[in-house]
Amino acid sequence: MTFFTFIEILGTLAFAISGIRLASAKRFDWFGAYVVGFTTAIGGGTLRDLMLSLTPFWMLDPTYLVVTAGALAIVIVLGPYLIRLNNTFFIFDAIGLGLFTVVGIEKTLAAGFPLWVGVIMGTITGAAGGVLRDILINEEPLIFRKEIYALACVGGGAVFWLCESVGLSAGFTEVFTASSVIVVRVIAVHYGLKLPILK
Amino acid sequence: MTFFTFIEILGTLAFAISGIRLASAKRFDWFGAYVVGFTTAIGGGTLRDLMLSLTPFWMLDPTYLVVTAGALAIVIVLGPYLIRLNNTFFIFDAIGLGLFTVVGIEKTLAAGFPLWVGVIMGTITGAAGGVLRDILINEEPLIFRKEIYALACVGGGAVFWLCESVGLSAGFTEVFTASSVIVVRVIAVHYGLKLPILK
Amino acid sequence: MTFFTFIEILGTLAFAISGIRLASAKRFDWFGAYVVGFTTAIGGGTLRDLMLSLTPFWMLDPTYLVVTAGALAIVIVLGPYLIRLNNTFFIFDAIGLGLFTVVGIEKTLAAGFPLWVGVIMGTITGAAGGVLRDILINEEPLIFRKEIYALACVGGGAVFWLCESVGLSAGFTEVFTASSVIVVRVIAVHYGLKLPILK
Numbered sequence: 001m002t003f004f005t006f007i008e009i010l011g012t013l014a015f016a017i018s019g020i021r022l023a024s025a026k027r028f029d030w031f032g033a034y035v036v037g038f039t040t041a042i043g044g045g046t047l048r049d050l051m052l053s054l055t056p057f058w059m060l061d062p063t064y065l066v067v068t069a070g071a072l073a074i075v076i077v078l079g080p081y082l083i084r085l086n087n088t089f090f091i092f093d094a095i096g097l098g099l100f101t102v103v104g105i106e107k108t109l110a111a112g113f114p115l116w117v118g119v120i121m122g123t124i125t126g127a128a129g130g131v132l133r134d135i136l137i138n139e140e141p142l143i144f145r146k147e148i149y150a151l152a153c154v155g156g157g158a159v160f161w162l163c164e165s166v167g168l169s170a171g172f173t174e175v176f177t178a179s180s181v182i183v184v185r186v187i188a189v190h191y192g193l194k195l196p197i198l199k
Numbered sequence: 200m201t202f203f204t205f206i207e208i209l210g211t212l213a214f215a216i217s218g219i220r221l222a223s224a225k226r227f228d229w230f231g232a233y234v235v236g237f238t239t240a241i242g243g244g245t246l247r248d249l250m251l252s253l254t255p256f257w258m259l260d261p262t263y264l265v266v267t268a269g270a271l272a273i274v275i276v277l278g279p280y281l282i283r284l285n286n287t288f289f290i291f292d293a294i295g296l297g298l299f300t301v302v303g304i305e306k307t308l309a310a311g312f313p314l315w316v317g318v319i320m321g322t323i324t325g326a327a328g329g330v331l332r333d334i335l336i337n338e339e340p341l342i343f344r345k346e347i348y349a350l351a352c353v354g355g356g357a358v359f360w361l362c363e364s365v366g367l368s369a370g371f372t373e374v375f376t377a378s379s380v381i382v383v384r385v386i387a388v389h390y391g392l393k394l395p396i397l398k
Numbered sequence: 399m400t401f402f403t404f405i406e407i408l409g410t411l412a413f414a415i416s417g418i419r420l421a422s423a424k425r426f427d428w429f430g431a432y433v434v435g436f437t438t439a440i441g442g443g444t445l446r447d448l449m450l451s452l453t454p455f456w457m458l459d460p461t462y463l464v465v466t467a468g469a470l471a472i473v474i475v476l477g478p479y480l481i482r483l484n485n486t487f488f489i490f491d492a493i494g495l496g497l498f499t500v501v502g503i504e505k506t507l508a509a510g511f512p513l514w515v516g517v518i519m520g521t522i523t524g525a526a527g528g529v530l531r532d533i534l535i536n537e538e539p540l541i542f543r544k545e546i547y548a549l550a551c552v553g554g555g556a557v558f559w560l561c562e563s564v565g566l567s568a569g570f571t572e573v574f575t576a577s578s579v580i581v582v583r584v585i586a587v588h589y590g591l592k593l594p595i596l597k
Contacts (some may be wrong), residue, residue, distance in 0.1 A: 020397070023343070029394035031350050032343025046250070051444070051454050059316050078396060117457050123244045126394050131534070136330070140536045144421070144430025151429050195427035198418070199477060222542070223596035229551050230540025245449070255449050258515050266416070278597060301528045337538045 009067055009101075011096020014070035014089050015041040019133045022080065025073065026137050033075070036136050039067045043129035048104055048121045052111045094185040098178035101153045105160055105177070115164075119157030125183070126153040130134040148188040148195065156181040203262040207267055209300075210295020213288050214240040215270035216333045220281065223274065229395045232274070235335050242328035247303055247320045251310045266382050293384040297377035299351045301326040304376070305358055313364075318356030325380070345389040348393065355380040406501075407465055408554065409494020412487050413439040417531045421482065422473065424535050426480045431473070434534050436466045446519045447501055451508045456539035492583040495547075496576030496597035498524040503575070513562075517555030524551040524579070546586040573575035 019040030035154040042064050046056040058064040059164040075082065082089075104125030106120035127143055127150035143149045159180040163173035187193065209265035218239030221233040241263050245255040257263040274281065278354040281288075303324030326342055326349035342348040358379040362372035386392065415536040417438030421431040440462050456462040473480065480487075502523030506516035525541055525548035532539040541547040557578040563570035585591065 021200065024397035026339060027396050028339075028343040029396055032340065033397045035343065035349070050249055050448055051457065053252070053451070053453060054263050055252065059250065059312060061313055065315075065319075075397065110233060113457060116460055116463075117556060120457075120463075135334060135533060135536075138334075138536065140426075141534060144426040145432065150433070160475070195429050197427055198422035198431045198473065199426050219596070221560060225538060225544040226595050227538075228593035228595055230593050231539070234542065249448055254451065254452070257512060258449065261514055262519075264514075274596065335539060337533075337536065375553070 004017075007095060008097050008146035009091045010098050012041045012064055012067045013071050013074075014092030014096050015129055017070045017075060017089060018093065018130070020071055020075045021138050022133060022139075028078075028137075030072065034068060034072050035137070036133055037134060038065070039072050040129045040133040041068055043073075043132035044125045044127060045129075047128050047132075049105070050115070051124075052108060052121070054107075054111065065147060066135065067082055082175075083150050086168065094182045095178075097126045097149075097153065097185060098152065101156045101181050102160070102174050102178050105157060106174075115157070115161055119154060120158070121183065122157050123150050124154035126150070145197075146194070147148075151195065152184040152188065153183055154182045200301075205297075206294060209264055209291045210298050211266045212270050212273075213241045213291030213295050214251045214290060214328055215267045216274060216281075217292065217329070219270055219274045221332060221336055221338075227336075229239065229271065229275075231265060233271050235332055236270050237264070238335060239328045239332040240267055240270075242331035243299065243324045243326060244303070244328075246327050247324050248332075250323075251307060251312070251320070252305075253310065269281070289388065290385075293381045294377075296325045296351065296384060297355065297380035298324065300355045300380050301359070301373050301377050304390050305373075306354060314356070314360055318353060318359070319357075321356050322349050322352035323347070344396075347383060347392055350381040351387065354383055372377070404498075405493060407461070408490045409497050410439045410462055411469050411472075412490030412494050413527055415465045415473060415487060416491065416528070417582050418473045418530065419536075420535055423481065426535075427551045428474075430442055432466060432470050434531055435469050436463070438527045439466055439469075439533040439553060441530035442498065442523045443527075444504070445526050445530075446505065446523050447464075449522075450506060450511070450519070452505075452509065461524065492580045493576075495524045495551065495583060496554065496579035499551045500558070500572050500576050503555060503558050504572075505591075513555075513559055514559050517552060517558075520555050521548050522552035524548070542594075543570065544592070546582060546591055550582040551588065552581045553582055578596060 019037035028036065032063035034091045042058045045108070049056045073188070078085070083094035100148040104122035105115075105118040107125075108121040109115065113121075130143050130149075131141045156177045160173060160177040163176050168176070211369035218236035219232045222235035227235065233268045236299070241255070241257045248255045277284070300321040301342075303321035304314075304317040306324075307312065307320040329342050329348075330340045359372060359376040362375050367375070400475075414435035417435035418431045421434035426434065442455070444456070447454045459558040476483070480492045497521040501515040502520035503513075505523075507513065507552045528541050529546075554575045558571060558575040561574050566574070
């Protein structure tokens, strides 16, 4: 297992757990919680792949199904003790957000689209799964009101553009982009930074 | 008209009627009820076809539009007397669920994907229309809390795999798979079998 | 800029503003309001393009992103004074609905589908963005209960068919189709015409 795969599994796990926990608060059954967790984890990338005319990534590799099953097992076994791990899951979630943003940008560029489409697709990859989760549990999307989240992905896109402009290698560009997303999220949550409410 | 087509129309009718009845409980107008009924009937298969990079099936054959119009006429004409037909519609719905699961699995295998993708697509074909219906009428998805439903499709996928493994013909595999879904649904509703609630 | 482009920008602006205003009533932040406005403006056409196996139109031209930014700026700057412009926005919205219906029909025919699919895709192009908007803000879709809206698109499809049948040129067909949608909307709102509620 490469370091990249390890990071991706951590991020998928964090996304799936966030879906399963919110589903359990709504008293969904195990199957419903699994579906909500899976949708949270793979929803953004699926939307991206459909718009890029690609086969959704999880249909080519059963890892994501298995990781979601692991997430369900963790929630069932740990139950109320999960709250003590909130900080851990927050970090996993931020790492996943950074990585998914990079994956979304690069897959879009590889499909032949310009960078501004890549930035949108990076943001969708990172943030749309959480929106689909909130639609499934019939709540207003959380990310449109909480601390800076999707905008961190857009900022990551700007960093990606900057790195490319000054001629950095692909590896450095990826690391700087993902790190910038993670740093923005950590700072936003630490200081409670939110965008202004409209009106 | 083949027996297969007859079964498909029954299932489509049952799905559309379930959507139209729930829309009418929300005081939607005729057009809104039609849209909700149509989405319930074709939503799962549409999601499947988009993910398989195929043209949504209902765009190639106007039958589904016409059957949904029939469903709307039935609900308007029969009105409150529909309640007496609840058992009939339950059976139609179970038959549709079984058939749609088989169609979803076979279309996925024909597109070159492995069986585990087929089982997911069979479940989406059978159950996702009801989830889209509940999103349109702004309710929490019913199938994540009521008697075993989507899991019956997954079980049907397991039966399909078993039939293929022992070398049964395509016809027998289809009949056993669909029947297993129907039987599980009938037993689940008769005995009120539900999955455990999470937490 | 051609007249066609000018009309398209007006319609996009009206759709985006309707999304942003409803998002602000839910106290979404600026980013959330932008996403809801953008989804309202491009959601119908995106759904259409995915079902026609085409790349979503807004991924090929950044105009729609920019127009949505303009819509956000208008809502922020004008704020409560927007109410006085309600009639203006209603006209823009009706013009957009007419134009989007025509675009949806023609793009579907160009992709090789028959006219009945074109009528559905024209209706989706015009009306589905508003449904996606209402799903994002967690409300029951407005168009399923208010004055005749999506049905005006279906009526426009009938006019398109009539124009083609009698051999009118493409230009006349487009103008008559869009005008019929606009006229139906204006009459429906002026006289408060609604479809019957089901049950």
